[in-house]
Amino acid sequence: MLIRLCWLLLLASFTCSIQAHQMSTGYLNLDLSTYQQKGIQGQLQLRWFDVDSQVKLDNNLDGQLQWQEVVSQKDQILQFVEANLSFQANQQRCVLTMPDGLRADTHFDEGYLSVALIADCKSQNIDDLVIKYTGVFPQDPEHKLIVNLTGIGSDKTGIASQVISADQQQVNIDLQSSDWFSVLSSYVYQGAVHIFIGTDHILFLVVLVLTSVLIYQNGKWIPKLNNSQVIKDTAWVITAFTLAHSITLSATAIGWIVPSSRWVEFGIALSIVLTALNNLWPLVTRLSLITFGFGLLHGMGFASVLGELGLSEQHTLLSILAFNIGVEAGQLMILLALLPVLFFCRSKQWYPKYGLKLGSIIIGIIAINWSIQRF
Numbered sequence: 001m002l003i004r005l006c007w008l009l010l011l012a013s014f015t016c017s018i019q020a021h022q023m024s025t026g027y028l029n030l031d032l033s034t035y036q037q038k039g040i041q042g043q044l045q046l047r048w049f050d051v052d053s054q055v056k057l058d059n060n061l062d063g064q065l066q067w068q069e070v071v072s073q074k075d076q077i078l079q080f081v082e083a084n085l086s087f088q089a090n091q092q093r094c095v096l097t098m099p100d101g102l103r104a105d106t107h108f109d110e111g112y113l114s115v116a117l118i119a120d121c122k123s124q125n126i127d128d129l130v131i132k133y134t135g136v137f138p139q140d141p142e143h144k145l146i147v148n149l150t151g152i153g154s155d156k157t158g159i160a161s162q163v164i165s166a167d168q169q170q171v172n173i174d175l176q177s178s179d180w181f182s183v184l185s186s187y188v189y190q191g192a193v194h195i196f197i198g199t200d201h202i203l204f205l206v207v208l209v210l211t212s213v214l215i216y217q218n219g220k221w222i223p224k225l226n227n228s229q230v231i232k233d234t235a236w237v238i239t240a241f242t243l244a245h246s247i248t249l250s251a252t253a254i255g256w257i258v259p260s261s262r263w264v265e266f267g268i269a270l271s272i273v274l275t276a277l278n279n280l281w282p283l284v285t286r287l288s289l290i291t292f293g294f295g296l297l298h299g300m301g302f303a304s305v306l307g308e309l310g311l312s313e314q315h316t317l318l319s320i321l322a323f324n325i326g327v328e329a330g331q332l333m334i335l336l337a338l339l340p341v342l343f344f345c346r347s348k349q350w351y352p353k354y355g356l357k358l359g360s361i362i363i364g365i366i367a368i369n370w371s372i373q374r375f
Helices: 003-020 048-054 067-072 076-083 180-197 197-208 226-254 262-281 287-309 316-347 350-374
Strands: 026-030 040-047 087-088 096-097 102-107 110-120 126-134 144-151 159-165 171-172 216-217 218-222
Touching: 040 048, 040 159, 048 076, 048 110, 067 076, 067 102, 076 087, 076 110, 087 096, 087 110, 087 287, 126 144, 126 159, 144 171, 144 180, 144 350, 159 171, 159 180, 180 197, 197 226, 197 262, 197 316, 216 350, 218 350, 226 287, 226 316, 262 316, 262 350, 287 316, 316 350
Parallel strands: 026 144
Antiparallel strands: 026 040, 040 110, 087 126, 096 110, 102 110, 126 171, 144 159, 216 218
């Protein structure tokens, strides 16, 4: 019974991670810095799968989506957006237009449809903005829309972030607030969100700590029974990862280094493959060493998300620090969920013999697939 429970817990963790990559997440990015002259400008970005659930795009039902099929459904797509997205400023409804059409985009290796939009709120001074979004929820109650706003506050340098969900389909945003606390809370939140929707980072953490409760001696993995030592060793590994990705995240966000996003994403996938292989055939037992190197790659990946969100001009360093804090908070929550499971399974004979191998193989196969896609 205990063995079955361990298997279920491990498989559940893998299943949740794999499904997290398919999380239905949309993005609404808005720039309010020039709303008095040009209106609120932005983009609504939704997964192709979510758009297809609302507006059937695959007209010939061949399972392959062509851009011509998307263009042919342009009017229906715009009608869907207009029917499910609205803005209200100072208790006055804004006029929504979509003049620039459609384009393709990507987030975390998933295809997205991006719709450019302008909300004309007919007001020279907007104190508060109400955004209402009702799309996709009837088909997928787990759908989320992440709202990112830039150019708020009296100095037009503030940012804000909100999440619209099935339970909260309307958000109210104070546009006059751009104090350091609002910047801090927004970026901490975004850092944590990125961890939970970035399956590659989650799987890297999982495959990294699979051996945290074991020690490699005489050619085999055996249980590490000293709990304090397990926690200490895990802390060193996570500290190395944190330090490394903080360095490259900051350097990339500031613009000191400009890496190729394609090769960064490929490197992240490859880091998971190599860590999984090291679990199967250990060459490096001091994981903090390789973790630091791989953390440099992951930091560049984090920075790409921070680049999409944008940095507060007034609080640039605070934005980077807060995003880092959010990432660490997300990592800590994942570790707090994983370690009790690993402690429980550690003393079972099957875990070092079969559980570790099976878990590493599953994650390795997923990462190999990502590596091929990203190459």
